Amino acid sequence: MTDAIPIVSFERFLTGNRADQQRVAQQVYNAFSTVGFIYLKDHGIPQQRVDEIFALAKTFFDLPLSEKLNYKLSEARVNQGYTPDGAEGINDHKECYEHRRFTNTLCPDETHLPDFKTKLDTFYGQCLSLAMDVLKCLAMVLGLGDDFFTHVTKHADPQMRLIHYPPLKRRVIEEQGHARIMPHTDFGLCTLLFQDGIGGLEIDPYHDGKFVPAPPVPGTVLVNIAELLTRYTNGRVKSTKHRVVAPSLDKYVGDVLPARFSIPFFVHPDPETMIDPIVLSSAEQRLYEPVNAGEWRIWNTTKDYHLNGAEGKGVEVETVG
Numbered sequence: 001m002t003d004a005i006p007i008v009s010f011e012r013f014l015t016g017n018r019a020d021q022q023r024v025a026q027q028v029y030n031a032f033s034t035v036g037f038i039y040l041k042d043h044g045i046p047q048q049r050v051d052e053i054f055a056l057a058k059t060f061f062d063l064p065l066s067e068k069l070n071y072k073l074s075e076a077r078v079n080q081g082y083t084p085d086g087a088e089g090i091n092d093h094k095e096c097y098e099h100r101r102f103t104n105t106l107c108p109d110e111t112h113l114p115d116f117k118t119k120l121d122t123f124y125g126q127c128l129s130l131a132m133d134v135l136k137c138l139a140m141v142l143g144l145g146d147d148f149f150t151h152v153t154k155h156a157d158p159q160m161r162l163i164h165y166p167p168l169k170r171r172v173i174e175e176q177g178h179a180r181i182m183p184h185t186d187f188g189l190c191t192l193l194f195q196d197g198i199g200g201l202e203i204d205p206y207h208d209g210k211f212v213p214a215p216p217v218p219g220t221v222l223v224n225i226a227e228l229l230t231r232y233t234n235g236r237v238k239s240t241k242h243r244v245v246a247p248s249l250d251k252y253v254g255d256v257l258p259a260r261f262s263i264p265f266f267v268h269p270d271p272e273t274m275i276d277p278i279v280l281s282s283a284e285q286r287l288y289e290p291v292n293a294g295e296w297r298i299w300n301t302t303k304d305y306h307l308n309g310a311e312g313k314g315v316e317v318e319t320v321g
């Protein structure tokens, strides 16, 4: 059931000439301007590295809770460290660790978890480079200049999140209003999403409330548009709701669902950036009010950790005019 989400090979973007790159960029753009999600294959990050990071995530989450709490995330502005199950709302069932580009004070050191920081740092660099190439695709198609997004992400600090959804009874998340993660849109520019083989991720590809599975496809990474990019492109690319529920019964039979791991990489612009919708002609009407990227991020992060209700972290996008 991956029909709704195109699978795009990134190889010719990474190794081809300008015409090849433009072709790939157009495929990427076409998917983002409709379903808002793509599966990228041949993306240049070796599967072995991805597997290694999943194993590392498991090692971290296997630590006793009392030890994990030594790394507890406490400040929305910093947004780095560990969050226990329930921190983002009692109806979500997950624990997370956030890793950042510049400051990782709440990260296990060499004596506590050997190689954890170095391996995450390396993987982080690879994700950032891939994400910047994906953004370059959009800049090329929209004619903004190849480096448009480089200029607004120079000292930005994207967020790599390790997620562990603990094993739990299927009926708990099939209860009304519960999920492994509630329906939401991401709020930055775009997200890379690596998932393990368990399944349960669903997206709303046609934006009509009908969720369809986005199952794991070996060797690919999912990429999705987040809200700031929808605003920035004046609605041209779509930030699509997604959630994690129980994998369907034909994929997994059993009362107790196995643990699931995933690794999203959320890309954000420099905090001083004004996200003022880009219009491509003087006749085009701006659909969104400008927002300051830094304030937007802190507001959304604070809301996620403290004020989250049954609606998850979905944000209503205001329109003007």
Ligand SMILES: O=C(O)CCC(=O)C(=O)O
Pocket (backbone or CB within 6 Å): 161, 163, 181, 186, 193, 195, 201, 242, 243, 244, 261, 262, 263, 264
């Ligand atoms: O675990 C997943 O597959 C999705 C995670 C997600 O959507 C998020 O953290 O924003």
Ligand SMILES: [Fe+2]
Pocket (backbone or CB within 6 Å): 184, 185, 186, 242, 264
């Ligand atoms: Fe998400």
